[in-house]
Amino acid sequence: MSDTSILVLVGSLRAGSTNRQLAEAAVGVAPEGVDITIFEGLGDLPFYNEDIDVEGSVPAAATKFREAVAAADAVLVATPEHNGTIPAVLKNAIDWASRPFGASPISGKPVSVIGSAYGQFGGVWAQDEARKSFGIAGASVLEEIKLSIPGSVVRFAELHPKDDAEVAAQLADVVRDVAAAVSAEVAA
Template structure:
């Protein structure tokens, strides 16, 4: 079975360390699996039920839902903004949760990971993302996670894929997500 994993990156910043971590996941995907970074989260309007009606759903939201629905699993990369996840990531989760109980996230294996400047690597934001994803219907892989502290210093001159420790840990996370997707597909 070929496993398709969609990566959502909660940072829109050019040169984002979370984007770089997602790029590393793309390169570290094991044989038989593909990780694809989904661009365009900045184009998705804030969730509003008034525009989430058949025939009126914005194209960027439709593209987001279709990409996630077609995936076998997700990797969600979250930086930490003021102790929580970025609005762009929460907005994507809101769009993906609808229709309630049957959204694109429904029963989809998801791992939340990321990096941040602080000493804990953004764990508060990642915990908030896990909570929101679980409520939205995803199958959150609670024990499959990675938080890399000190991103500004650690990745100042080194891409995460070239950091042996991060690459090994990230590779293990991707392999666990692939295994969860394969298990879900066989159930």
């Protein structure tokens, strides 16, 4: 497999977030030839506003974000669930990535959504909403590549996801499958 770059977007700004830890664990399980980068800076994006999304005056944080999305072969999203849906920071990132209309960096980009949450379903509502939003934004959503980890607060209270053999194996499968989807898309 040739080198594949995957950009990870973490839907939580909290430093100790289990979804950030999942992203870190994904970096650690990436096979040779797959480069995973966690995007730092979603919290720096201003709320999307078409009045400030004007050529020549796009905020620097938005330009940096769009360039990172454009440079990646695929996007992996690790999101918690906030009040039954996606966090505002993630929805805002989707809005920035979806523009400019017709030439956005997310258009046609393979996207997979994973995550953990405190509840018994592992944040599946948020993950479904993220897939829906990315699809409407024009991404090529990898519907079958998913991972939901319930009970995150308890499960990862004293254990980083990278040290949980089951989670590490599941993440390795997700990363491998996303890279394979990129390779299949390139070959098509």
